[in-house]
Amino acid sequence: MIRDITIGQYYPADSLLHRLDPRVKLFTTVIYIIALFSFKGIVGLALITGFLYYVIKISKVPFRFMTRGLKAIIVLVVITSIFSLLGTPGDIVFWKWKSLQLTDAGIINAVLMTIRLVYLILGTSLMTLTTTPNQLTNGLETALAPLNKFHVPVHSIAMMMSIALRFIPILIEETDKIMKAQMARGADFENGNLIQKAKAMVPLLVPLFVSAFRRAEDLAMAMEARCYNGGEGRTKMKPLKYTQEDYNAYGIVIGFLVLVIIAANVVPFPQ
Amino acid sequence: MGIIKTKGLVHDFIRRDEDDNVESITTALDHVDLDVKEGQFIAILGHNGSGKSTLAKHINALLSATEGTIWVDGMDVSKEENVIPVRKSAGMVFQNPDNQIIANIVEEDVAFGPENIGVPTEEIWERVEKSLGAVRMTKYRNHSPNKLSGGQKQRVAIAGVMAMEPKCIVFDEPTAMLDPNGRKDVLKAAHELNKTKGVTVLLITHYMEEVVDADYVYVMENGKIIMDGTPREIFSRVEELKAHRLDVPQMTLLAHELRQAGLPIPNGILTREELIEAIMKVK
Amino acid sequence: MSIILDKVNYSYSEGTAYHVQALKDINLKIEDGEFIGIIGHTGSGKSTLIQHMNGLIKATSGGIYFHGQDIYDEDFNMKELRSRVGLVFQYPEHQLFETTIFDDVCFGPKNLGLDKKTVELRAFEALRNVGFPHELFYQPPFDLSGGQKRRVAIAGVLAMKPEVLILDEPTAGLDPAGRDEILGLISQMHKELGITIILVSHSMEDVAKYVDRIIVMNQGSVMYDGVPKDVFRQYKELEAVGLAAPQVTYLMHELQEKGLPVDVDATTVEEAKESILAAFR
Numbered sequence: 001m002i003r004d005i006t007i008g009q010y011y012p013a014d015s016l017l018h019r020l021d022p023r024v025k026l027f028t029t030v031i032y033i034i035a036l037f038s039f040k041g042i043v044g045l046a047l048i049t050g051f052l053y054y055v056i057k058i059s060k061v062p063f064r065f066m067t068r069g070l071k072a073i074i075v076l077v078v079i080t081s082i083f084s085l086l087g088t089p090g091d092i093v094f095w096k097w098k099s100l101q102l103t104d105a106g107i108i109n110a111v112l113m114t115i116r117l118v119y120l121i122l123g124t125s126l127m128t129l130t131t132t133p134n135q136l137t138n139g140l141e142t143a144l145a146p147l148n149k150f151h152v153p154v155h156s157i158a159m160m161m162s163i164a165l166r167f168i169p170i171l172i173e174e175t176d177k178i179m180k181a182q183m184a185r186g187a188d189f190e191n192g193n194l195i196q197k198a199k200a201m202v203p204l205l206v207p208l209f210v211s212a213f214r215r216a217e218d219l220a221m222a223m224e225a226r227c228y229n230g231g232e233g234r235t236k237m238k239p240l241k242y243t244q245e246d247y248n249a250y251g252i253v254i255g256f257l258v259l260v261i262i263a264a265n266v267v268p269f270p271q
Numbered sequence: 272m273g274i275i276k277t278k279g280l281v282h283d284f285i286r287r288d289e290d291d292n293v294e295s296i297t298t299a300l301d302h303v304d305l306d307v308k309e310g311q312f313i314a315i316l317g318h319n320g321s322g323k324s325t326l327a328k329h330i331n332a333l334l335s336a337t338e339g340t341i342w343v344d345g346m347d348v349s350k351e352e353n354v355i356p357v358r359k360s361a362g363m364v365f366q367n368p369d370n371q372i373i374a375n376i377v378e379e380d381v382a383f384g385p386e387n388i389g390v391p392t393e394e395i396w397e398r399v400e401k402s403l404g405a406v407r408m409t410k411y412r413n414h415s416p417n418k419l420s421g422g423q424k425q426r427v428a429i430a431g432v433m434a435m436e437p438k439c440i441v442f443d444e445p446t447a448m449l450d451p452n453g454r455k456d457v458l459k460a461a462h463e464l465n466k467t468k469g470v471t472v473l474l475i476t477h478y479m480e481e482v483v484d485a486d487y488v489y490v491m492e493n494g495k496i497i498m499d500g501t502p503r504e505i506f507s508r509v510e511e512l513k514a515h516r517l518d519v520p521q522m523t524l525l526a527h528e529l530r531q532a533g534l535p536i537p538n539g540i541l542t543r544e545e546l547i548e549a550i551m552k553v554k
Numbered sequence: 555m556s557i558i559l560d561k562v563n564y565s566y567s568e569g570t571a572y573h574v575q576a577l578k579d580i581n582l583k584i585e586d587g588e589f590i591g592i593i594g595h596t597g598s599g600k601s602t603l604i605q606h607m608n609g610l611i612k613a614t615s616g617g618i619y620f621h622g623q624d625i626y627d628e629d630f631n632m633k634e635l636r637s638r639v640g641l642v643f644q645y646p647e648h649q650l651f652e653t654t655i656f657d658d659v660c661f662g663p664k665n666l667g668l669d670k671k672t673v674e675l676r677a678f679e680a681l682r683n684v685g686f687p688h689e690l691f692y693q694p695p696f697d698l699s700g701g702q703k704r705r706v707a708i709a710g711v712l713a714m715k716p717e718v719l720i721l722d723e724p725t726a727g728l729d730p731a732g733r734d735e736i737l738g739l740i741s742q743m744h745k746e747l748g749i750t751i752i753l754v755s756h757s758m759e760d761v762a763k764y765v766d767r768i769i770v771m772n773q774g775s776v777m778y779d780g781v782p783k784d785v786f787r788q789y790k791e792l793e794a795v796g797l798a799a800p801q802v803t804y805l806m807h808e809l810q811e812k813g814l815p816v817d818v819d820a821t822t823v824e825e826a827k828e829s830i831l832a833a834f835r
Contacts, residue, residue, distance in 0.1 A: 010375075134379050181641075181643045185714065188633070203651045203661065210648075225363040226373075227359060228383075234387060237396065319700060451757070452595055
């Protein structure tokens with residue numbers, strides 16, 4: 001059931017992408033998103049497609065594993081595409097009904113929107129697929145360390161994220177279990193109107209919250225017992241250190257962004 | 272003085288209503304005196320609610336006493352400046368394997384303790400290596416804890432405590448949620464640490480079979496220590512154990528029943544081998 | 555006969571790298587009024603198996619029949635099946651949610667669409683059948699001890715008046731006193747209410763004492779199915795798959811090897827005592 005969602009689950013493998021410093025991957029993801037939403041024209045699209053293809057290739061994550069994650073958000077993609085398909089005014093109008101219309105610009109828009117969303121999910125999920133949640137939070141913590149000066153509790157936030165990531169699968173499994181137990185007592189989570197459905201959630205949410213609080217209490221105690229005392233004076237098993245590969249990656253990514261921007265200005269068509 | 276010593280230790284859980292008036296007081300520990308020598312394997316037995324887990328938390332400075340004193344490795348636990356040193360010398364393994372693993376990768380979880388106490392990176396790697404080896408989990412070092420069995424998770428938790436190099440480890444019902452195979456593995460790991468590394472072990476449990484190999488046993492009820500002695504001494508008192516509704520290992524129980532029925536079987540049989548020997552002697 | 559499983563197969567995530575066949579060709583017949591123990595270690599498929607029996611998991615292939623009716627028939631009433639085949643999950647006390655104990659027990663019968671009076675009558679009866687003290691009926695369930703909470707959870711299923719009650723490791727995490735209480739309660743429900751009981755357990759000792767049929771699961775298949783004595787006679791094979799027969803079984807076999815004429819089929823302390831005493835008479 002809910003357990004089938006695989007978006008962003010770490011996929012263990014030994015690849016260049018897995019080895020890269022998480023800060024590089026964070027930076028790359030930001031650059032990739034910028035490129036994805038600022039490209040114009042077929043050349044830009046080709047550049048991004050090429051980049052995405054290359055990165056997926058070297059990640060050693062099976063493509064099928066990635067697309068399984070896509071299934072979960074397909075509805076979202078379809079809805080946004082329909083909105084841009086029927087809501088964009090254009091030069092050539094194929095069909096019109098009240099405020100809905102099908103135009104040339106609408107079709108291009110919808111195609112682009114679909115591509116952007118799918119690429120966005122593939123690209124960003126690649127980040128979490130090749131980076132362990134701990135590396136990821138470690139990277140965020142190091143990259144955002146300067147914010148400490150502005151009294152942002154960067155370490156605590158990173159620790160919370162890491163714990164959340166550890167417990168999400170556990171809580172999902174638990175939801176599954178509680179749901180089944182209540183179904184065994186005749187509960188019905190599928191039929192009925194919205195209010196009935198919302199009511200059916202109560203037997204699910206109460207035990208889930210009780211359990212989450214119990215776990216939180218246990219965990220806090222376990223952390224204290226292991227001398228956890230906040231970020232101060234902590235050392236790291238895996239401190240972040242840049243290697244030549246990381247510097248090269250920075251170079252490639254910046255080069256990629258430059259190319260996309262040039263392409264957008266030189267060959268800004270179609271659109 | 273032993274590594275863990277308590278004198279007149281009392282712990283009251285006080286429940287208050289909305290207006291901060293005392294609603295009820297539950298005495299979880301009632302003048303407990305305990306003295307554990309370094310290197311021993313100690314078992315504390317008792318039902319749920321007997322106060323055994325409260326005692327464990329005191330050893331780790333996770334609770335503060337209402338009355339009395341507790342020393343860990345010679346340090347008075349109630350002193351603020353001793354809290355971290357006490358936690359360094361007395362580690363703790365909890366009951367629920369899921370709720371004590373913090374990191375998302377086995378080896379990073381083992382490193383959590385050493386990181387907290389500021390061990391340099393290189394030494395962390397050495398300690399992680401050693402600790403995972405000691406509980407035979409090296410093979411799983413890069414796995415996610417979610418994919419492990421209960422027994423394996425508990426062994427990771429033990430490695431995490433080991434990596435802090437404590438003198439003493441308190442196991443708070445570490446096997447209560449495990450299947451028989453996981454239970455065996457965890458107990459084996461605890462005994463090995465005790466024998467090969469000389470770590471003092473305090474095993475809190477309600478399974479009688481688990482205390483048979485301990486050096487000394489304390490039995491708790493209603494916050495008090497009601498019996499103490501070697502396992503053999505404790506298990507010679509079958510009627511008393513039954514009266515407290517504690518379990519008796521099957522072989523001990525059978526030996527007891529046979530003696531009651533008139534067979535000359537000695538008191539305090541613990542294992543199957545001992546019982547067979549005793550029965551064959553009757554013949 | 556109440557439940558028949560015919561060549562039931564079940565696999566997770568078919569067609570992917572994570573593909574696991576959890577159940578392989580299970581053929582079982584469960585008769586009315588039986589007291590069955592299902593034994594197997596973690597991952598042997600026992601939890602998956604019992605969830606098939608009330609339709610929470612649908613078999614990948616094979617058929618399941620309840621009183622002769624195919625439960626996978628389109629017009630089969632699944633909700634009714636779930637009320638007639640009650641399933642108590644592991645740590646059922648973690649699933650309590652209502653503000654009072656009584657309301658929580660009402661949840662099941664209420665879902666069956668019964669009128670208020672019948673619902674309350676059933677809840678009352680169920681709580682009484684699990685020996686729950688009357689003065690606590692309207693307390694919140696969250697403050698109870700582990701053993702008491704578990705009683706309430708069992709009452710919650712009992713209130714649906716099941717003909718078959720399946721319990722997944724009902725004694726997990728309880729102390730010896732709590733364990734004996736719950737097992738005693740289950741055995742009493744079997745005797746007094748005539749409910750068919752299926753008890754899933756790790757513990758051979760517990761099972762030996764109560765059940766009259768044991769099903770041993772190993773790697774998704776039924777390894778043994780028979781009366782305890784017959785199953786425990788295979789103690790060497792059981793040990794090979796990581797399951798142990800009761801301590802008493804080992805003792806009796808070893809005594810016999812040493813020449814003492816004891817009954818090797820004794821599985822409980824009581825039986826062993828009688829047999830050893832008889833050997834000396």
